[in-house]
Amino acid sequence: MTERILWDTHGHLQDPAFDEDREAAYQRAADAGIGVVIPGYTLASSAAAVALAHRWDGAWAQVGVHPHEVANLPTDWLRQLDAWAQDPRVVAIGEIGLDYYRYLAPAAAQREAFAAQLALARARALPVAVHCRAAWEDTVAAIAAVPGVRGVLHCFTGDRDQARAVLDLGFYLSFAGPVTFKAADALRDVVRWAPRDRVLVETDAPYMAPVPHRGRRNEPRWVEDTAARVVSEQGISREEGFSALVANSIGAFARLAGHDAN
Template sequence: MKSTQPLIDTHLHLASEQFNEDRRAVIERAIEAGIAAMVEIGYDLASSHAAVALANAHPAIFAVVGIQPNHLHDLPSDWIDQIRKLAAHPKVVAIGEIGLDYYWMKSPPSAQEEAFRAQLALAAELGLPVVIHSREAMPETIAVLRDAARGPGVMHSFSGDWTAAQECLELGFYLSFSGPLTFPKSAALHEVVQQAPLERLLIETDSPYLSPHPHRGQRNEPSRLVYIAQKLADLRGLSLAELGPQLWQNTLRAFPRMAETLG
């Protein structure tokens, strides 16, 4: 499947070992499918360094750096300074993915919130947006954001209902949708896409995870962003040709540093 409109995959993990054998081919397939830019997301120090390296090596790739709540153990004492230094790279467009995860609960809620708030403060200091990870912790995530941050920012792979979506929108955040949007039983997500302002919607693959229908259960890759874009277009009663330019502008507003390169 190919898009005639250039699209941006706002969240993926190309540095994953699942791409070690064919990373270059995956990037080439994405570009051939109409994916004009990709945002490589860090989740710990190693992946944040790798994200910057990928962005440095590929014109179409940008980076986001940060510590995800499932990767808080064994951090060095200077971890926030390391993220600050990485964020100085001109192709780093946000701090993330950061937030709360009460599904895996690999760190206690207090430790998760402390790291979350520290990185929200760093993003504010640097004038960068944030990319938010929230799993089984949407009310708690929104409470922290209401207290410590306002947009711009992105709710990664949004999985909440319309009530949660409204709260995120009121805080100035964009809602980003991934493979589950294409699943027939995702009625709550379909409602959010139909109700939310079109100018606040983004799309992502979260590759290598969350592959869309009809590739569910397979390793995901950025070329499959087109399936997500098409589903979003269908839900809004638009053609992909009509939707594509809107998604492009939404992404550049969400990540102003990208706009400096992509216009």
């Protein structure tokens, strides 16, 4: 087996954007030593993530309902998530959170679903992967209301104060393509400042492709471009930096430490 050099800790390989070349996109990452964590965003996409995690040796799943998708859930939605949460290939409840930017679901419904999924994660001793957009205070308050829950703030693009709040909650900061964008000096300042043992990288594929792929459909293979930029900002060697990112990925999502066999 290829040695694992990195994890893409957040890549939606079940997304319809990969319908034409899903296997090939996974294989390009696997051949480069990149493992993939596939987060759900609906019940159907969570089921698809679990299925892919059982099909591919180098893929793991998260199950959860994204804040855009929390309206009109079936009454047994939490029971479905709970059943998947007991699968050893499921490393976290995600992606979950709050999004007050697009408001595709009412804020009250978002808060209710987020709280319920945080409670489920704690009950199953699983971490969470959190999406937060224009909802900073409510997101921090919701997490703080469930003591003991740990996880990752995915696609972190905030400032140092926000990063400090995330770290104080015991969370990791996960950086995606934006860290490579020309105008992102403030975000790179956070990367340089952040404790090296609390940093992860991800693609958020099919979105947010890093430079030099910006504007194209993103894919897990390209997490290496983001990782290279993070490590160079940290001022450490690629070897040291990448092995820290792998260790942090397992620190955040303990089930990644399980061996690769399905």
